[in-house]
Amino acid sequence: MSVPAPAILTAPVAAPVATSYWRLVSRRLARDPATLIAGSLLGAIVLAAVLAPALAPYDPAAGSIRMRLSPIGTVGHPLGTDEQGRDMLSRLLFGGRMTLLAGLTPIVVACLFGGVLGILAGYLGGAANSIIMRASDIFYAFPAILLAIAISGALGPGLGNTLISLSVVFLPRIIRVAEAVTVQTKSLEYVAAARASGAGSWPIVRYHLLPNVLAPILVFTSTQVSLSIILAAGLSFLGLGVTPPAAEWGLMLNTLRQSIYVDAWVPALPGVAIFVVSMAFNLLSDGLRDAMEVRG
Amino acid sequence: MWSLVLRRLLLTLPTLLGASLIVFAMVKLAPGDPISILMPPDAGKAEIEAVKEALGLDRPLPVQYLKWLERAVVHGDLGRSIATRRPVVQDVLDALRNSVILAVASSMLALIPGLALGTLAAFQRGGVVDKVVSAVAITGVSVPHYWAGIMLVIVFSVQLGWFPAMGGPSDPGIGPYIRHMLLPAVALALIPLGVITRVVRSAVLDILAQEFVLTLRVKGLYTGSLVRHVLKNASPQILTVMGLQFGFALGGSVLVETVFSWPGTGYLLNIAIFQRDMPLLQGIILVLSTTFVLLNLAVDVLQSLIDPRIVRG
Amino acid sequence: MPPLMTVDGLVKHFPVRRGVFRRTTEMLRAVDGVSFAVELGETLGVVGESGCGKSTLARVVLRLVEADAGHVRFGGEDLFTASERRLKRLRRDLQLVFQDPYASLNPRMTLRDAIAFNLIIHGADRASARRRADDMLHDVGLDPRLFGARYPHEVSGGQRQRVNIARALVLDPRLVVLDEPVSALDKSVQAQVLNLLQQLKAARQLTYVLISHDLNVIEYASDRVIVLYLGKIVETGPATVIAESPKHPYTQALFKSAPSMDPSQRLVAPPLTGDPPNPLSPPSGCRFRTRCPFATAQCVDVEPPLREISSRHFAACHLYSNAN
Numbered sequence: 001m002s003v004p005a006p007a008i009l010t011a012p013v014a015a016p017v018a019t020s021y022w023r024l025v026s027r028r029l030a031r032d033p034a035t036l037i038a039g040s041l042l043g044a045i046v047l048a049a050v051l052a053p054a055l056a057p058y059d060p061a062a063g064s065i066r067m068r069l070s071p072i073g074t075v076g077h078p079l080g081t082d083e084q085g086r087d088m089l090s091r092l093l094f095g096g097r098m099t100l101l102a103g104l105t106p107i108v109v110a111c112l113f114g115g116v117l118g119i120l121a122g123y124l125g126g127a128a129n130s131i132i133m134r135a136s137d138i139f140y141a142f143p144a145i146l147l148a149i150a151i152s153g154a155l156g157p158g159l160g161n162t163l164i165s166l167s168v169v170f171l172p173r174i175i176r177v178a179e180a181v182t183v184q185t186k187s188l189e190y191v192a193a194a195r196a197s198g199a200g201s202w203p204i205v206r207y208h209l210l211p212n213v214l215a216p217i218l219v220f221t222s223t224q225v226s227l228s229i230i231l232a233a234g235l236s237f238l239g240l241g242v243t244p245p246a247a248e249w250g251l252m253l254n255t256l257r258q259s260i261y262v263d264a265w266v267p268a269l270p271g272v273a274i275f276v277v278s279m280a281f282n283l284l285s286d287g288l289r290d291a292m293e294v295r296g
Numbered sequence: 297m298w299s300l301v302l303r304r305l306l307l308t309l310p311t312l313l314g315a316s317l318i319v320f321a322m323v324k325l326a327p328g329d330p331i332s333i334l335m336p337p338d339a340g341k342a343e344i345e346a347v348k349e350a351l352g353l354d355r356p357l358p359v360q361y362l363k364w365l366e367r368a369v370v371h372g373d374l375g376r377s378i379a380t381r382r383p384v385v386q387d388v389l390d391a392l393r394n395s396v397i398l399a400v401a402s403s404m405l406a407l408i409p410g411l412a413l414g415t416l417a418a419f420q421r422g423g424v425v426d427k428v429v430s431a432v433a434i435t436g437v438s439v440p441h442y443w444a445g446i447m448l449v450i451v452f453s454v455q456l457g458w459f460p461a462m463g464g465p466s467d468p469g470i471g472p473y474i475r476h477m478l479l480p481a482v483a484l485a486l487i488p489l490g491v492i493t494r495v496v497r498s499a500v501l502d503i504l505a506q507e508f509v510l511t512l513r514v515k516g517l518y519t520g521s522l523v524r525h526v527l528k529n530a531s532p533q534i535l536t537v538m539g540l541q542f543g544f545a546l547g548g549s550v551l552v553e554t555v556f557s558w559p560g561t562g563y564l565l566n567i568a569i570f571q572r573d574m575p576l577l578q579g580i581i582l583v584l585s586t587t588f589v590l591l592n593l594a595v596d597v598l599q600s601l602i603d604p605r606i607v608r609g
Numbered sequence: 610m611p612p613l614m615t616v617d618g619l620v621k622h623f624p625v626r627r628g629v630f631r632r633t634t635e636m637l638r639a640v641d642g643v644s645f646a647v648e649l650g651e652t653l654g655v656v657g658e659s660g661c662g663k664s665t666l667a668r669v670v671l672r673l674v675e676a677d678a679g680h681v682r683f684g685g686e687d688l689f690t691a692s693e694r695r696l697k698r699l700r701r702d703l704q705l706v707f708q709d710p711y712a713s714l715n716p717r718m719t720l721r722d723a724i725a726f727n728l729i730i731h732g733a734d735r736a737s738a739r740r741r742a743d744d745m746l747h748d749v750g751l752d753p754r755l756f757g758a759r760y761p762h763e764v765s766g767g768q769r770q771r772v773n774i775a776r777a778l779v780l781d782p783r784l785v786v787l788d789e790p791v792s793a794l795d796k797s798v799q800a801q802v803l804n805l806l807q808q809l810k811a812a813r814q815l816t817y818v819l820i821s822h823d824l825n826v827i828e829y830a831s832d833r834v835i836v837l838y839l840g841k842i843v844e845t846g847p848a849t850v851i852a853e854s855p856k857h858p859y860t861q862a863l864f865k866s867a868p869s870m871d872p873s874q875r876l877v878a879p880p881l882t883g884d885p886p887n888p889l890s891p892p893s894g895c896r897f898r899t900r901c902p903f904a905t906a907q908c909v910d911v912e913p914p915l916r917e918i919s920s921r922h923f924a925a926c927h928l929y930s931n932a933n
Contacts, residue, residue, distance in 0.1 A: 021717045138314035141589045143547030146565075150319075150581050153569035189712040190723075193773075196673055197780065198700030199730040207726060211717045230440045234551050237442055238566060253443060257555075264450045271443030279438035286434070299627075 021211060028291035035287030038280040045277060049096035056090035060247045063087070069263050080266040082252065083259050088266060091247040092273055098248035099274065102159060102241060103229030106166035111221045114171045118178020119213060123186060123205065133179060136172035144169045148231055152240040162232060162241040169231070170224055177220045178213070185212050215292045222285035226278040233274050249274050301597055308589050315585040316368075319578055320361050368582060375575035379567075384579035387564065392583060395553070395560030399545035401481040406488035406545075407538060414496025415523065418504060429493060436490025441548070445483035445555035452479060462557045480556040484549060488541035495537040499530040532599050539595030543588055611685070612646035613784060613816050614670075619643045619679035621662075621669045625889065635889050639665040641840035643679075647784065652810070652817040654831030654848060656824065656863070660888055662840040663820045664708075667788045670818075671703055672696065683784070701731060704777035708789035710769035714761040721746065721757035724776045731780070745775040748812075749805060767798035771805065778809060786818045791826060803830055824863060828852050833921075836860050839888055839896045842915060846922030856924040858901045895927070903928060 029035050048055060063086030070081040072088075079088035121132040139147065151165035185191065186209065194204050233250030235241035242248040244255065249270040256267035355363070367373045374384040417429035453461035459479050503526050527534075550562030557563065561580055568576040621640040624633040639662040647653050657663050668674040670681055672688055681688040683703060691699060707713035714723055724742035729735060743753035749771040761769055770790065777785055790806070791799040803826065810817060821827050827834060827848070834851045836844040836859065844857040855861045886892060892899050898908040907927050915923045916930060 134310060134314075137311050138318065141311055141315055141592065142585055143543045143588060145544075145550055146547040146581070146584060149550055149565060149569070150577075153565070153577065189707050189709055190715045192673065193705070193707055193713050193776070194726070194730075196671060196700065196705045197727045197730065197776075198697040199726075200697075203726075203730050207718065208715050212715065215717075226438055233440060234442060237551065238554060240569070253446065257446060260446065260450050260454055264454060268443075268447060268450065271440060271446065274440045274443060275438055278440065279434065282434050282438050 025288075025291045029287055032287045032290065034283050035291075038283035038287070042277070042280040042284065045096065045280070046100065048093055049100055052090075052093040052097055056087075056093045058087040058090045060086060060091045060094040061245050069259055069266060071263050072265055072269075079269060080263070082256055082266065088269055091252060092249070092269065095247035095249045095252055095270065096273065096277075098159070098236075098242050098246060099229060099233050099250065100277070102162050102166070102232035102236075102248070104225065105163050106170055106232075107221060107225050107228050109163075109167045110170035110174050110224075111217070114174030115178050115214075115217050117171075118175040118217070119182045119209075121175065122179040122182025122213075123209065125183075129179070132175065136175045139168060140172040140176060144227065145231060145234065148235060149238065149240065152235055157240050157243050159242050162235050165235070166228060166232060170228060173224065174217065174221060178217050181213050181216045182209065185209055219285070219289045219292055222281070222288050225281040225285065229278055229281070230274060233270075300600055304593055304596055308593050312586060312589055315589065316365055316582060317361070319581045319585065320364060324357065364578075368579075374579035374582070377568075377576045378573045379571050379576070384575050387576070388561065388579045388583050391559060391561045391564040391580070392587070394558065395546060395549050395562065398477060398481060398484065398549055398553070398558060398560055399542060401477055402484035402545045403488065403538070403542050405481055405485035406492055406541060410489050410492030411496055411527075411534070414493045415500050415527070417493070417497045418500035421501065421504075426497075429497070433490045433493035433497070436486045436493070438490070439486045441483050441487055442551040442555050444486050445480060445552050448479045448483055449555070476556075476558075480549075480552050480558050483555070484545055484552045487548075488544060491541055492534075492537055496530065496534055499533040500526055503529045535595065535599055539591065543591055546591075547584065547588065610649055613649045613684065614647040615680075615682045616646070616670055617644050617680045617682075619666070619669055619681070620677045621665055621674065622677055637889055638840050638891065639888065640669060640676075641891075643837075643840070643842055645835055645842065645845065647816060647818060648833075650814065650816055651832040652819055652830055654827040654834040655818060655820045655837060656822065656827045656834060657837035658822060660839075661837040662888075663822075663837055664788055666837070667705065667786050667818070667820055671705055671786060673705070697731075701780040702783045704780060704782040704785045706770075706773050706777050706785060706787045706790050709793055710766050710773055711761060711793075713773055714769060716761055719758050719760060720751075720764070720772050721753065723761075723772060724779050727776055727780050741779060742775075745779045746772070748778075748809070749775045751775075765798075766794050767802060770794060770802055774802075774806065774809070778813065778815075781813070782815070784816045784818070786820070788820045789822070790819070792821065792823065799826070806830070836863070839886070839891050841896060842925065843897065844924040845915070846918075846924075850919070850922050856918055856922070856929065857897075857926050858903055858928075859897050860924075862900075895925075 029039075063081065063084045065085050067077070067081050067085040068083055070077050070085075072078070072080045074080060077087050077089070079092065081087055082091060117132055117136075121129045142150070147169050148165045151168055152161055155161040155164065191204060191208050194208055232241060233248070233253070236248045236250035237254045239254065242251055244251065252270040253267070253274075256270070260267050367375070372385055374388065376382065377384050377387065380387070413429045413432070417426040420426050449461045452459045460476055461479075549558075549560055550565060552558070553560045553562035554566055561584060564576070565580050567573070568580060619640050620638075620642055623637040623639055625635045625637055626632065627634045641662075643662075643666060645653075655663055655666065665674070669676045672681070676689065679689075683699065686695075686699070688696075688699065688703075714720075718726070721739055721742045724745055725733075725735070725738035728738035728741060733741070743757055746753040746756055751768060751771055756764065756768070756772075761772075764772075770793075774790075787806070791802050794802060806817070807830070809815065817830075819827065819830055831848040834844075834846065834848045835842055836851070836857065838859050844851065844855065844860045851860060852864065855864055886896075886899055892909075894910050894912050895901070895904070895908040896912075898904040901908070905927065911927070913925045913927045913930065915925045917923050918929055
């Protein structure tokens with residue numbers, strides 16, 4: 001109903017700044033307590049890992065057998081020492097670098113390549129879709145751990161091979177989600193409306209598809225981070241990832257395993273670290289999912 | 297319905313073939329020469345050639361692949377383990393049996409509490425119970441299961457001495473078997489428990505929000521039949537996640553089996569990798585991947601049966 | 610005056626695939642030979658039950674879905690043979706307002722940007738597009754300062770539908786097809802939106818094709834009406850004539866089945882029996898014969914063509930072929 005606007009509304013008023021969707025998400029994230037705590041904790045851990053050379057009181061490779069398996073709270077070694085007498089705190093700090101690197105890199109790689117491949121497969125359909133999806137189905141048939149072990153087992157131990165095998169593990173999962181979400185979004189009415197107005201492929205992809213597809217892809221990727229870290233450490237635990245004498249949480253868990261009969265709690269420390277990081281990422285992922293939700 | 301099953305089965309064939317190709321290729325690509333493991337270091341060239349020919353390693357790769365595939369699928373012969381000289385298929389199937397038992401046990405330990413807790417949390421949404429359950433669930437999902445295994449050993453074997461720390465059942469009988477299996481099953485069940493609880497809670501919440509449920513509640517049909525009704529509607533989602541988690545338990549048992557030296561496929565896989573025992577490695581991965589493809593197929597078909605609205609493929 | 614748009618023999622079938630190998634077993638004949646004209650400046654109502662092919666017709670006529678047969682001429686130009694470039698230009702003149710006000714808006718785009726998008730894709734720069742979007746918001750009764758920066762989930766269904774209309778009209782089209790524009794809205798809001806549509810039509814000299822299953826809406830807003838049944842036109846004529854004296858048994862039944870608040874109009878028994886038949890296998894001859902109280906043997910064998918009954922009033926029924 002077009003009624004003449006009352007005078008107060010016709011007075012010039014500055015238009016409200018349009019809140020972009022991403023700014024809205026950031027604001028929601030900043031307001032959730034669990035997300036804030038998890039985020040700060042994670043930030044602190046990552047910072048500590050990055051600054052390990054500066055923060056670590058000892059050389060992670062240096063140890064004396066005399067001091068082996070000192071319990072937590074020993075003077076000079078607040079977190080004890082491992083089976084070769086090396087300082088646990090230092091090794092945990094340096095180990096964090098390895099574990100986080102090995103766990104996060106594959107996820108970033110898989111998200112980038114998997115996202116692009118999945119969106120392409122979903123948008124183009126037809127032959128391109130079949131090729132990409134059938135190929136990724138073959139890898140998807142293997143459970144994550146098995147595939148990681150198979151590939152690492154074939155390639156041999158080492159950080160590089162771990163990165164390769166974990167990337168191969170997570171790539172098909174992300175492709176699957178990206179394709180499904182793209183196909184679903186493509187068929188929504190607002191995309192049809194855009195076509196009906198004469199929009200070409202690129203504007204549709206840029207304005208309608210990507211913003212609505214990136215959100216679910218990012219949320220899904222964030223749920224996989226903790227698994228990636230657990231697997232990366234797990235590979236080293238099995239001897240397939242980082243090799244001694246390097247420090248890495250999974251590797252430390254393995255080498256300390258025999259020592260549980262001497263001191264139960266020092267060997268548990270690397271696992272605690274993995275657990276805390278994993279939990280923090282899961283809390284963040286939950287927060288991200290809630291923040292990205294389109295309510296109503 | 298049968299056309300659906302047939303169709304899905306046909307679609308899995310390329311996947312299976314592809315998987316077998318990857319298994320074959322992977323081993324061939326691996327650094328290290330299987331011959332050098334078998335032969336003494338001073339073996340002459342003629343001897344090496346003879347062994348190569350005997351093992352069929354001098355033929356072109358596609359031929360090797362086809363012969364290997366034919367032997368495996370038609371004759372059920374996966375070769376002999378280089379280390380033990382025993383037929384691979386026998387060892388793998390024995391190990392598979394142990395792994396399946398462990399996977400089933402841990403899945404039960406995950407599913408039953410997961411269903412109960414998830415449903416409870418959904419019905420008590422926002423309350424203390426819900427918050428506690430959600431906290432438990434997210435903890436479960438974040439636990440590295442191999443670490444959990446070590447912790448369980450520390451607490452229940454080393455400190456308390458209630459359960460054995462290692463190995464498969466050495467004494468016959470159900471009792472000892474269960475005693476050996478309990479700790480690994482619990483360790484393996486933690487992540488699935490977390491996942492199932494969260495999925496069940498979310499699925500039940502979705503259904504509770506639907507109008508027809510409100511109608512039931514208004515009519516006074518509370519608990520009992522309401523819960524049954526809700527679970528029936530949530531079953532497709534729950535079934536999917538169950539299938540995935542069972543797959544996780546079966547495949548992911550590697551790490552837990554290593555901690556407990558449980559004689560399953562994971563344990564065997566570990567041995568095969570470190571001894572570079574190619575036939576054994578190939579055999580394990582081929583059997584496991586076939587198992588998983590069939591498992592996924594079963595879950596898909598079961599889902600379509602329960603909820604005819606889901607049309608796959 | 611020549612009609613603004615003429616539709617000639619439009620056909621659209623959808624294959625139904627069954628079985629292990631997805632063989633095409635049957636064809637769903639959504640639109641099965643439809644011809645009509647749209648006069649400049651009128652509102653043409655298209656009415657029928659669910660499954661009669663209304664929505665498909667809308668999409669085929671606008672070439673959002675390729676037809677299997679038939680022609681559409683718009684402003685003298687053949688729409689189906691137009692080139693990509695020409696088609697893009699034509700899209701500005703031919704707009705569609707969708708049924709579901711929520712699903713037809715991008716949940717992650719502000720209302721202003723949703724409207725501005727249409728201008729941007731046709732070459733406008735962002736700033737001027739946004740300004741014109743604000744003008745459009747004002748024209749549909751939404752204060753751009755309050756609504757421009759909002760998201761679809763923050764406003765009501767009626768407001769979303771106004772945005773949809775704004776989006777369609779910002780391109781200055783000549784013909785607007787409205788597919789169930791008010792069906793998803795509350796009754797109280799329906800009248801407001803319909804009135805808005807009338808005002809805009811007058812102010813901008815538009816031509817409407819209004820699709821609805823709701824007879825009240827059709828009666829209220831249309832100048833001329835087309836009645837669809839299972840993909841075919843069974844009756845067409847001026848809205849007032851059809852409302853007062855419908856000739857085709859289906860149209861009669863439709864109008865009689867509409868529930869009324871007037872107690873003297875209470876139905877003893879609803880005239881239409883049975884469910885709408887399966888569009889996969891329509892009856893032979895006249896498609897309506899299985900529910901028609903006047904069906905004869907001739908109706909089984911021969912499909913009745915559209916015959917003129919009075920000035921501009923056509924019906925496809927054998928009842929009117931025997932010089933009645």
